Amino acid sequence: MFVEIKDLAFHYPNQKDFTLAKFFLTMEKGEIVSVLGASGSGKSTLLRIICGLEVPYSGVIKINNEVMSDESRFVLPEKRGIGMVFQDYALFPHMNVYDNIIFGLKKLPRKERKERADEVLELINMVDFKKRYPYELSGGQQQRIALARALAPQPSLLLLDEPFSNLDADLQIKIREELREIIKKAGITSIFVTHDREDANAIADRILRMEHGFAYPCTVKI
C-alpha cells in the first residue's frame, strides 16, 4: 500500500472530545480518495495531521513505506514531500504565474526549474498565462495554477481541501472533470476533502464518509 493510516486519533487541547478517533485509510499509488463530511466533521484537521501541521494523539501514518508519524517518529512537514491545494488557492499576489509555480522548486538548477514549470503549465493547459498575475486570472484559472504549483515539486501525495468552494456552480462542474483528468495524468496519489457529494462522486475513485471523527468506507459511490 502506498498510503497507510492506522488508528489515528487527535484532539485539540481546548476541546473535550476527540476530533478524530480510530481513523483508518489505505491507498494504492495513483488512487484518488475523497473524504466526505459535513462542516466541522474534522476533514481539514485530518489533512493538517497528514501533512504534519498537527501532532496526532496516537496512530501511524506511512507514505511509500516510510513512517511519517508514530509514537516514536515525527517527520517535519517540509520533509514529507506532500503537496497541498487550499480552499482559497493561496497564490502569492505579487508574483506572476511562473514565479508562483517555481516557488517550491528553488533547489533545482535554473534550467530544470524552467522546464518543470513549463511541463506543469502544459499539463493544466495554461502555457500562455505564465506572465499574468493572479488578479488577472479567473477563479477557475487560479485554481488550476494552485494545482500546478502543488504538482510542480512532484509530491508523493497531494492533499486538496475543498478546492472548489470559491467557484460558482457552473465552473465547479467543469473544473471537477478537469481536476480529475489532470491528477490522473500526473499519476499523483490524492486525498480530496469536501462536504459536497457531487464533487466527491465526480473526482474520487473511492469515498470515505466522515462523521463525528469516525470514517466509514462507502462501498459504492453515492
Ligand SMILES: Nc1ncnc2c1ncn2[C@@H]1O[C@H](COP(=O)(O)OP(=O)(O)OP(=O)(O)O)[C@@H](O)[C@H]1O
Ligand atoms: N485550532 C483549533 N482549535 C480547537 N478546535 C478546532 C481548531 N480547528 C478546528 N477545531 C474544531 O475541530 C472540529 C473539526 O474542524 P475541521 O476544520 O477539521 O472541520 P471540517 O470538516 O474541515 O469543517 P469545514 O468543512 O467547515 O472546513 C470543529 O469542531 C472545529 O470547531
